Amino acid sequence: MTEPLKIALAGLGTVGAGVIRLLDANRDLITRRAGRPIEVVAVSARDRAKDRGVDIARFEWVDDTTALARHPGADVVVELVGGSDGPALTLARATLDGGRAFVTANKAMIAHHGLDLAALAEERSAPLKYEAAVAGGIPVIKGLREGAAANALSQVYGILNGTCNFILTKMEEEGRDFAEVLAEAQALGFAEADPSFDIDGVDAAHKLSILSTLAFGTALAFDDVAITGIRHVIAADIAEAKALGYRVRLVGVAEAGPNGLFQRVHPLLVPTAHPLSHVVGSLNAVVAEGNFVGRLFFQGRGAGDGPTASAVVADLIDIARGEYGPPFAMPADQLTTLPPADAGDRRGRAYLRFSVVDKPGVLAEIAAAMRDAGVSIESLIQRGANPDGSVLVAIVTHEGPERCVTQALERLDGSASLVGKPMLMHILDA
Known part of the structure; x- marks a missing residue:
């Protein structure tokens, strides 16, 4: 049998446990598609004793997460710790510097440090994959980087945060105000105890900056994203929009042109005739406009253990096949730097x-x-x-x-x- 692809997994939260469950449940199918088995050999997290609903006793436990970069039995390190800096970034740099493949779901780290990590990955000929960082299980990274590679894209935009979409949909359906629906979303687990990154648009902005780079071949420019969240949307806004033939959605919009790079996350009134208006609940959707392919529309679940784990394992399958290229579809030193466009x-x-x-x-x-x-x-x-x-x-x-x-x-x-x-x-x- 072909030698398995061996994985060191950092982070055993909802997504990390989901990766293990997916590899177990679809083992034979994944092996056939990857051309070789994919096996977890080592794991690391903060609490070894926590019950995660999966058997981790079969894997080597490593107390120091960053030490996984040097694990002698691992071909790939999967990072599901989160955070733009700290242990996640240390692990990423050490893994790539050692010439090993690195897979992450960490949109904040890619948005802030993606250019440096891509340059390091290219220098060391190490795969850097991050499909799970944007829109969960929707294959939008692969779609833009590979499927639309022959097109000049004029615009990319979409609903990039499931928490906000859940809240706005509830407000629309039930006529309730923001604070009340947010409390329900927190009780149901759709929103964090501190929901600021979601409801203030920062999470969506991280994802939008990554999509901009893939769509336009421009350098990551998260600091240039104009951000307005949904905190100040009231039930009356939803009702007025509906009466006028619109629905309110938090949308990230990016365009590149002669006047620079435009990137903005803000609540929009979306016409009911537009497909984005029908994206409800915690779903995500991304629209890209290409000069030959026309409009591309990606929709699906943007978060959760199943969709995100699906994207992580899809990256692992690519690595097992030897299918990877520059992280941002072209070498990092060929990405152009554009000034922010005047809104x-x-x-x-x-x-x-x-x-x-x-x-x-x-x-x-x-x-x-x-x-x-x-x-x-x-x-x-x-x-x-x-x-x-x-x-x-x-x-x-x-x-x-x-x-x-x-x-x-x-x-x-x-x-x-x-x-x-x-x-x-x-x-x-x-």
Whole structure:
């Protein structure tokens, strides 16, 4: 029999245990597809005694996670520890520097250190694979790096965080406010005890920066991603969007062009005719627009032990077959560096929601700010009083430069007529 591919596994949380279960359950199928057995030989985690629902007594236990990089019996190190720095990064660098294959689900580490790790992997001729870092079990990394390799991609965008999509879908279906649905998501395990990375858009931004690099051949630029989360979306926004023929989704959008690289994660109004509006619950979806292939649409479960473990093992199968190339589809030194594009140059329509004092002249003040900034109003709706006595005003603009909307909001900043900050959501083109 062909010599097995031997794995050292760092991290035995939900995904790590899922990898072991998947390798056990589909052992024969994986062996046939990989052309050789894939076996875990060593594991490391914080708590050796914890019950993970899988038998780890058959594997060598290593107390120091970073020592797996030097394990004499391992061909591949799989990192499922998490964190952009610390032990995960130390393990990645040591593994690749030693010329060994490295597989990770760590989107934060790839977003922050992917260029350095890719250069090291190429220098040492060591595979670096990270399919599980973006969109869980959806093969979007492979799809962009390999399936769409012949295309010039003009845009990549999508729903990249299942927690946010679950919350927004619940708010839409049940008319409940954000805080209440977030608490339910935490109780069900869809959201962490500290959900900030998810609901503030950081997790989606990590994934978007990776997709940008794969789609456009540009250097990773996570620090240039403009990020707005869903923390300030209220039930009234969801209801207004629905009445207008839209659904609210947290969407990451990236485009590369002559004016630079545009990357933004923010809540969008998505037309009901667009496939992203039908991505519900904790599902993820990614859309890529190619000049020859047209629109590509990837959808599936973006997190959890099964989907993420599936992506990790798919990477292992590629390594077992000897199928791998540059981590970002081209050598790291050929990735181009683009300046961040000015969002003010973008044209489109926008939704604006104001909570205002219920008194004469307020609508005229808002309309004057829009007029003076060059914003044309398509529709304006005023709703009844809120519990605090304020009223809701929702505006949809005609298409125009984004900077004009920004200037209108700046003119209204500090107005005694406004209660709290306005909410701005751009509208996705169908």
